[in-house]
Amino acid sequence: MKYFTMQELTASATARRKGIDNTPDAQAKANLTALVANVLDPLREKWGAPIVVTSGFRSVKLNRAVGGAARSQHCKGQAADIRSVSDTKKDNKRLFELVKASGLPFDQLIDEYDYDWVHVSFRIGANRREVLHVTR
Numbered sequence: 001m002k003y004f005t006m007q008e009l010t011a012s013a014t015a016r017r018k019g020i021d022n023t024p025d026a027q028a029k030a031n032l033t034a035l036v037a038n039v040l041d042p043l044r045e046k047w048g049a050p051i052v053v054t055s056g057f058r059s060v061k062l063n064r065a066v067g068g069a070a071r072s073q074h075c076k077g078q079a080a081d082i083r084s085v086s087d088t089k090k091d092n093k094r095l096f097e098l099v100k101a102s103g104l105p106f107d108q109l110i111d112e113y114d115y116d117w118v119h120v121s122f123r124i125g126a127n128r129r130e131v132l133h134v135t136r
Contacts, residue, residue: 001036003044009036009056009080014066024057028077032057035078035122039104043120046102047095054117055081078107079121089115100131110134 006024009032015022024032044051058066058074073079084091092115099109099120107127110119112134 002041004036004040008053015062020062022059022062024077031077034124039106039122050085052083053080073121081117081119083117
């Protein structure tokens with residue numbers, strides 16, 4: 001992992017505040033490593049600037065605490081919510097469009113709430129390149 005750390009991909013203010021263990025198991029760590037190697041690190045190089053991970057791995061308990069989807073790929077270490085450093089909708093949209101046009105092997109790419117953030121996932125050997133837009 002060139003630009004991202006396991007600590008960054010597992011950090012959670014909610015987990016700290018609520019005393020929730022958010023330690024990934026070996027399979028989730030392998031999935032996070034694959035997500036970084038195949039999507040996040042190459043995306044960071046294409047973007048040419050840092051990218052902020054706002055949510056990576058989530059234990060099942062943490063996922064429930066934040067209201068995540070029951071079958072969230074975050075719980076498997078296959079997904080990250082990301083944003084630009086500026087965190088403007090314009091730059092987050094540019095980041096989304098870069099992922100979409102890049103040819104990177106993503107599973108899902110989701111514009112969350114008009115580019116408040118971007119969800120990107122990767123599954124080893126089974127990527128759909130599904131592009132979605134979630135609205136309120």
